[in-house]
Amino acid sequence: MxxxxxxxxxxxxxxxxxxxxxxxxxxxxxxxxxxxxxxxxxxxxxxxxxxxxxxxxPARVHEGPLPAAPSPRERVHAVLKLGAAAVLAPCLDTPELRAAALRNDVAVLPAARPAxxxxxxxxxxxxxxxxxxxxxxxxxxxxxxxxx
Missing domain, CATH: 2.30.40.10 (Urease, subunit C, domain 1)
Incomplete structure (x- = not known):
């Protein structure tokens, strides 16, 4: 739509x-x-x-560690609440966190880029x-x- x-x-x-x-x-x-x-x-x-x-x-690129939260899903949601729809690959330091980002369609970037x-x-x-x-x-x- x-x-x-x-x-x-x-x-x-x-x-x-x-x-x-x-x-x-x-x-x-x-x-x-x-x-x-x-x-x-x-x-x-x-x-x-x-x-x-x-x-x-444009949604922002979150360039630092993801905010602390009880679960990987909640950490990714905390980034979305900040107006970001992309994170840097090195900041996804566990397989669970990377999977949560990908499940939510958050872009995973090798380096920062202008949005x-x-x-x-x-x-x-x-x-x-x-x-x-x-x-x-x-x-x-x-x-x-x-x-x-």
């Missing part, structure tokens, strides 16, 4: 200029397009819409409020964290 994520501000990369009142179209696991709400509504009529307050951009919203790329998005708190994380097109 195609979803258009709308936000007060969209950033293709966290160091890029913001697109005020922007939108990102996600089809399945991939980004279909980035633009204004009007452009994406015209291009994808009938798409489901999800409105987010704050700033929407960006690009058509055709993985639909890994994060939404942050004005204080920098993560409001939502989308990992390969699936909403995996939402702060209430």
């Amino acid at each position: 195609l979803t258009i994520h709308l936000a007060d501000e969209v950033r293709r990369a966290w160091d890029a200029a913001p697109l005020v009142e922007g939108a990102v179209a996600v089809e399945g696991t991939r980004i279909a397009a980035v633009g204004t709400p009007a452009e994406l509504r015209e291009r994808f009529p009938g798409a489901r819409e999800r409105r987010w307050p704050g700033v929407l951009g 960006a919203l690009e058509p055709g790329g993985r639909a890994d998005l994060a939404v942050f409020d004005a204080d920098g708190a993560c409001l939502a994380t989308v990992c390969v097109g699936r909403l995996v964290h939402r702060r209430r």
Whole structure:
């Protein structure tokens, strides 16, 4: 199903200029397009819409050890709650932790890389409020964290 994520501000990369009142179209696991709400509504009529307050951009790469938690699944979920949908391979120091990351479709990278919203790329998005708190994380097109 195609979803258009709308936000007060969209950033293709966290160091890029913001697109005020922007939108990102996600089809399945991939980004279909980035633009204004009007452009994406015209291009994808009938798409489901999800409105987010704050700033929407690419999900982050978690570069350090995963947060402590009782189980590998909870450690991976703690990363998702921070707005990250990728971790560095050296930080997955047990087979159980690596399996939990892969089960949750978290990207496992050999090294850090800049995150960006690009058509055709993985639909890994994060939404942050004005204080920098993560409001939502989308990992390969699936909403995996939402702060209430």
